[in-house]
Structure formats: structure tokens, C-alpha cells
Amino acid sequence: MKEVEILLVEDSPQDLELTLRALRKNHLANAITTVSDGEQALDFLFARGAYAGRDINNHPRVVFLDLKLPKVDGIEVLRQVKMDERTRTIPIVVVTSSAEERDRVESYQLGVNSYVVKPIEFDAFAKTIAELGFYWMAINKSVT
Amino acid sequence: MSVSDSAPKESRGLSLSRKALLIICVPVAFQIVLLFALFGIDRAHDRDREANRRNKDAIASGYRLLGLLVDAETGVRGYALTGNPSFTQPYDRAIVEFPKEIAQLRELVASGADGVDDRGVAELENLAAPVLAFERSSIDAIRNGRRTETIATISEQGGKRLMDRFRAGMDEFISHQLLVNAQREQAASRSRQVIEIALAVGGLINVALAFCLAIFFTRSITRRVQVVIANVQNVERNLALHERVGGTDEIAELDRRLHAMGAALREADEQWRRAEADLRRFFTVSLEMLCIAGFDGHFKLLNPVWERVLGHSLADLYERPFIDFVHPDDREATIAEAQKLAAGNLTIRFENRYRCVDGSYRWLLWNAVALPEEQKIFAAASDITDRKQFESTLQDRAMALETANRELEAFSYSVSHDLRSPLRAIDGYARIFEEDYAGSLDDEGRRLLSVIRGEARRMGILIDDLLAFSQVGRRPLSANAVDLGRMASDIIADKRRRYPDRQINFVARDAPMAHADSNAIRHVVFNLIANAVKYSKPEAAVDIEFGGRADGDHNLYWVADHGIGFDMRYADKIFGVFQRLHTNDRIEGSGVGLAIVQRVVERHGGRVWAESEIGKGSTFFFTLPFAQNQIENAEIANERSGNPAG
Numbered sequence: 172m173k174e175v176e177i178l179l180v181e182d183s184p185q186d187l188e189l190t191l192r193a194l195r196k197n198h199l200a201n202a203i204t205t206v207s208d209g210e211q212a213l214d215f216l217f218a219r220g221a222y223a224g225r226d227i228n229n230h231p232r233v234v235f236l237d238l239k240l241p242k243v244d245g246i247e248v249l250r251q252v253k254m255d256e257r258t259r260t261i262p263i264v265v266v267t268s269s270a271e272e273r274d275r276v277e278s279y280q281l282g283v284n285s286y287v288v289k290p291i292e293f294d295a296f297a298k299t300i301a302e303l304g305f306y307w308m309a310i311n312k313s314v315t
Numbered sequence: 316m317s318v319s320d321s322a323p324k325e326s327r328g329l330s331l332s333r334k335a336l337l338i339i340c341v342p343v344a345f346q347i348v349l350l351f352a353l354f355g356i357d358r359a360h361d362r363d364r365e366a367n368r369r370n371k372d373a374i375a376s377g378y379r380l381l382g383l384l385v386d387a388e389t390g391v392r393g394y395a396l397t398g399n400p401s402f403t404q405p406y407d408r409a410i411v412e413f414p415k416e417i418a419q420l421r422e423l424v425a426s427g428a429d430g431v432d433d434r435g436v437a438e439l440e441n442l443a444a445p446v447l448a449f450e451r452s453s454i455d456a457i458r459n460g461r462r463t464e465t466i467a468t469i470s471e472q473g474g475k476r477l478m479d480r481f482r483a484g485m486d487e488f489i490s491h492q493l494l495v496n497a498q499r500e501q502a503a504s505r506s507r508q509v510i511e512i513a514l515a516v517g518g519l520i521n522v523a524l525a526f527c528l529a530i531f532f533t534r535s536i537t538r539r540v541q542v543v544i545a546n547v548q549n550v551e552r553n554l555a556l557h558e559r560v561g562g563t564d565e566i567a568e569l570d571r572r573l574h575a576m577g578a579a580l581r582e583a584d585e586q587w588r589r590a591e592a593d594l595r596r597f598f599t600v601s602l603e604m605l606c607i608a609g610f611d612g613h614f615k616l617l618n619p620v621w622e623r624v625l626g627h628s629l630a631d632l633y634e635r636p637f638i639d640f641v642h643p644d645d646r647e648a649t650i651a652e653a654q655k656l657a658a659g660n661l662t663i664r665f666e667n668r669y670r671c672v673d674g675s676y677r678w679l680l681w682n683a684v685a686l687p688e689e690q691k692i693f694a695a696a697s698d699i700t701d702r703k704q705f706e707s708t709l710q711d712r713a714m715a716l717e718t719a720n721r722e723l724e725a726f727s728y729s730v731s732h733d734l735r736s737p738l739r740a741i742d743g744y745a746r747i748f749e750e751d752y753a754g755s756l757d758d759e760g761r762r763l764l765s766v767i768r769g770e771a772r773r774m775g776i777l778i779d780d781l782l783a784f785s786q787v788g789r790r791p792l793s794a795n796a797v798d799l800g801r802m803a804s805d806i807i808a809d810k811r812r813r814y815p816d817r818q819i820n821f822v823a824r825d826a827p828m829a830h831a832d833s834n835a836i837r838h839v840v841f842n843l844i845a846n847a848v849k850y851s852k853p854e855a856a857v858d859i860e861f862g863g864r865a866d867g868d869h870n871l872y873w874v875a876d877h878g879i880g881f882d883m884r885y886a887d888k889i890f891g892v893f894q895r896l897h898t899n900d901r902i903e904g905s906g907v908g909l910a911i912v913q914r915v916v917e918r919h920g921g922r923v924w925a926e927s928e929i930g931k932g933s934t935f936f937f938t939l940p941f942a943q944n945q946i947e948n949a950e951i952a953n954e955r956s957g958n959p960a961g
Contacts, residue, residue, distance in 0.1 A: 185744070292768075296743065
């Protein structure tokens, strides 16, 4: 059993609450760590700063990454994670409000594992999050 | 006068060499003729003298003949008287000598040109023969002893008569010879006179002839040569030439050529003057600033534009080195450029600033060329200050536009992210409220929550459409061959799936392949078909027709329906963003679809319009150009007009 199953990087408390609710409803919220900006996300993944004691090799099963983040934005987080030998195998799913092609193209170029646009309608949103959770927790087999 | 006029005129017709020949030959020929004449006269004179000498010889011979006969007669008489035979010796000598003497005389007379002919000598011989015969008979008679008879005969003067007749013949002969001789002397003296006169007159005539020729030719050569010399000087000084010297000789030819040369020089001079005047006119009216500057750093010649542009008087500009007027920041470059010029390079589109009289600076654009052998620079400058300012303004605007575009993009990005999150929150929390507090809500409460959620969704759609519209304007286009008919069929199929309860009839007519960006053009076809479905008559079948054809330099396509149509008065309005002609809530739509259609078509360089009649249906037309480059041109035009394309 992994220490952290899902790392949720989300700056909007509302989106965070809605996401957690959707995961919880589907019993997927057991081992979720949430951070609210890119810097914290990088600290966690590279086991530094507030997360200095963490084992860097203990990867989360998946990272749900918003793109528009304070301090370090999601694209930069993605770049650093995918550029580093130690972290590049961590599956990263961009979950964003942005339907911008530019973001999508750049994310895929950096090696994102999935790119999901958050639907505005809550029902659709909840369904999308639940399916993502199922897929990455139950269906997908990760490296470790 | 007429004689003296005509003579030089004739002599002008002769070439100079002929004239020289005449001057020499005429006197020489005259001299030769004179010499021959004199020679002839002299010969005649000599002949006369020779004849006279023979005359004299003939006379002497006559006297000798007479002497012989007289001696013979006298001897015979002595013989008769004395009987001494020795007295016959003169007769014996006469017998021998007389024929000899006669022969000599005959020869003298025969060779004489005139005078006594043979007849005279023969007569003398005839007259002498009886005398000699008488003497013979006398001698013979004496020898035969008839001495006395002989003396008597002699005394009867028989011998004397014969002798006298001979003497008379001889006298006549001699006197005739003397006469002839005198005549000849006279003739000789006359011919000597003739010779002397001929010598004197001939010499005079010769001198006169030479003099006249000299005068004639002086008139025809020297004076004309002087005219030619004067003409040469006039050509040299560029003055008008004297009139042409007449004639056809070398001098006339020289003069003719000189006139031709003078005319050619005047013509060239005139042409040069005109060209110079023309250039000066250009120099004066030019809008460009024209100048000639010396390698010494001073202007040498400036046209009036300089005063007009810079405000300095030309005198001021001439007075100071031109570098003084150049902006301090541009001096180094200007000096470098001038050095390049002096080294033989052209200056093309060099720019620097010149100070005006009010202290401001004007930007000048230069073309120049140097003439090192004259230490001069020829230059033309345009005042491009306005253009520079315009360029600067343009640059500022371009930068402002770029900033605006960046901001717009940031705005659009921000809208995409930030405007949707709250909507999701509104919908999400309303939904949670609905779920978690379902028990405490009555029907009205649930209805109100449903309105909140519905409006949040509508807002989401508006934002999505607006983003799509903005993206359609910004995404770069890549044109390929696109089958719009097939695209329309696919969209219809999708619509049929989405509205299974509507009957959708679709007819795709033959249409040419479009040259377009397939993603972008899909928006067009999709929105037009969606509109046709949306604005169809309720409860009736939806009839949609797609077609197209080539039309001039573009393809024309259309989507027609039999729907509710619209008022043509608003035909232009329907393509505006958020413009809706129908307020009916039943018809969903944000009012962005046709704006997207218009934007995509126009970005392809095409045009879109609609024809409609209320209750009958609408037809939407759009055009797409054939060729790639037209799309690119349209793109460039769009970028210039400020449409962000990236």
C-alpha cells in the first residue's frame, strides 16, 4: 500500500471541495494529499522543503494537476517532474478549466499522461473525476 | 573689270597644283617659242652670210677666168709678134686652168641659194670657147709659118672682138653677183635687227605675262588663304565665319570644311548649352536636395530646396563645412561615408540628420557619387523626416497593438480558466445543496435551484462559444483540399443522432473541393447546418441542401433550408457577435455561431452573406478562393488590420 495514492494540486477551495466530494462519494478518497500551489507540489514530489523527510522514491499513484496555480504554475511543475529521472515515471493527469489548445499541446509535449478539461456542469464534473479515480487507482498499472 | 573678274574666277576653278604649273609653264613655253623663232632667224642669217661668201668666191673666180683668158691672148699676141713660142705658155695654162676654174665656179653658183644659175656659167663657157679657139688657130697658124697672116688677123681685131664679148659676159655675171650680194647683206642686217627686237619684246612680254599670272593667282590664292586663316581664328574664338570663299580648289574645300567644322562646333556648343540649361532647370525645380560638395568639406553648389528644407541661407551653407550642420551623433558615420565615397564607392540610402536654422533636425536620405579627379561629391538628399516620424509612430502603434494582442490573449486565457471555475462552483454547490438538503426543500425551492444551475450552464456555453470565436480568429490556418459535401453529410448524421425525433432531409449537390483549413471550415459548415436545424419550422421535416460551384476566381458554396427565415432588413446584423433575431427561448444558441462563420470565411479570403424570406427559408452563401496564396494574403491583411492570428 502506497503512502500517498493521489496528489491533488488545486488552488481553488471550491474545486477542491467538489473534487474531494466526487472522490469520496466513490470511495476513492482514502489516501489523498492536497496542495494548493505548484511550489508545494514540487516540494512534495521532490521530498524537500515542508516534505523534506519524505522518501522521494515513494511515488503517488497519480497526480491530479491544475494548470493555473499560484507561485509555480502547473506547466512548470509538469516540466520539472518529467525532466527529472527520479520523478518522470509518476503519472500526471492535468485536470484544468482551460480548454486552450496551447496548454494541451504543451502538456502533451512535456509528457503528460492525461489531459482532462473540467466540465462546468457538476454532474459531468463529478462523473469525470470518479472515472479518473477509478482508472488510475483500479485499472492502471504503474511502474512501481 | 569684267575681264579681270572673269579671269580669277576661272583660275579659282583650277586646283592649286595646276595654278602652280601654269605660273611656271606659260612663261617657259613663251620662252621656248621665242627661242625657236630666234633660232630660225639666226639660221637664215647664217645661210645668207654663207651665200655672200660664195658670191665673193664666184666673183673672184670670175676675175681669175678673165685673167686666164687675157693672159692667153696677150701671150699669143706676143708669140705672133716675136715668134717666141714661150709666149704660148699662158695659153697652155689657160687651156688647163680654165675648165677647172669654170667647174669650180659652176659648183659655187650651183650651191648658192640664189643668184646666177647654170645658164650664166654655161654662157660664160660659150663666150670663152671661141676666144680659146681663136688663140689655138692663131698659135697653129704661127707654127705653120703664117705668122704675118696671123698678125694681120689679130690686127683686124678678130680676137679682140671675141675677147670683148667674153669680157662683157663676165662683167654682167660679176655685177649680178654683186647685186645679189648687196641684197643679201641688207637682208642679214634686217634679220639681226629682228632678233634684237624680238629679244627685247619677248623678254618684256615674258615678264608681263609672269606678272599678270602672279597677280591673278595672288587674287585667287593669297586673298582667299587669308580669309581661310581668318576663319580658322574665328572658329578658334567661336565667332561667326566670313562668307565662303568661292571656287572649287583646295582652298575652297578647306574653307568648306572649316565652315562645316564651325557649324558643327556651334551646334555642339548650342546642344551643350541647352543640355546645361535643361540640367539647371531640373536642378532648380527638383524636390530633392541636390548638391556638389568638395573633398575640402564645403558645399560648392546647392539647389534652392536646401534653403526651403533647412531654413539656412545658401550663403551660410556655403560658408561653413557641411559637417557643422550634421547632427553630432551622425558626424562620425557621415565622415566615414564621405571617405568611402572618396575611395570610389557609391553611397546608396545613407541617412543622417541636418540642423535647421531653428535648431531642429531633419532626417535626410542620401544617394551620392564622387568624382575623385575633380575632388567633388555629387549628392541628392530627400527630407525623410516625416517618413521617419511616421515609421516611429507606426512602430509605436505596432508595439501597442502587440501589447494589446498579448493582453487580449492573456484575457482570453484568463476567461477560459477563471470564469468557468466559479460557474462550476455555482452549479456544483447548488447540486450539493439539492442533494444534501433535498428533504428541507419544497418544489419552489427545487425550481429556484434548477434555474440557478440552468443559468450557470448557459453562462458556461456563452463562455465556450466566445472562446471558440476568439480561437477561430487566432489559430493559424493551414489550407488543404477539403470535401465540404462529405463534411456536411457527417454533420447531418451527427444531428440526426442528436435529434432522433426530427426528420432531417439532406441533399448534397455536387460541389468543388474547397481549399481551406479543415478544422476552421468545419465551424462554418457545422454552424450553418446547426442554424438550419435550429431555425426550422417546428413539427415539420427539416430540409437542408448543400451545394457549390466554381465562380470566377473562387468557389461559391451554399446551405439552404426551408425554415422560418428572417427579415432581410437584418441580413447584415445576423453575423454580429451575440446578435439574435429570435428571442424565442425554445431556440437555443448564444448568437456567436454566425460570427464564427463570418470570421472563418473572411480569414480564408472569402465572403459570406444570406438571402431569406420569412416563412420560406434561408440560404447562406460563402465563397472560398481557389489558391493558397489568396488565403495567405488574406491572413496578412488580417494581421495588418490587427486580428491576432497566433
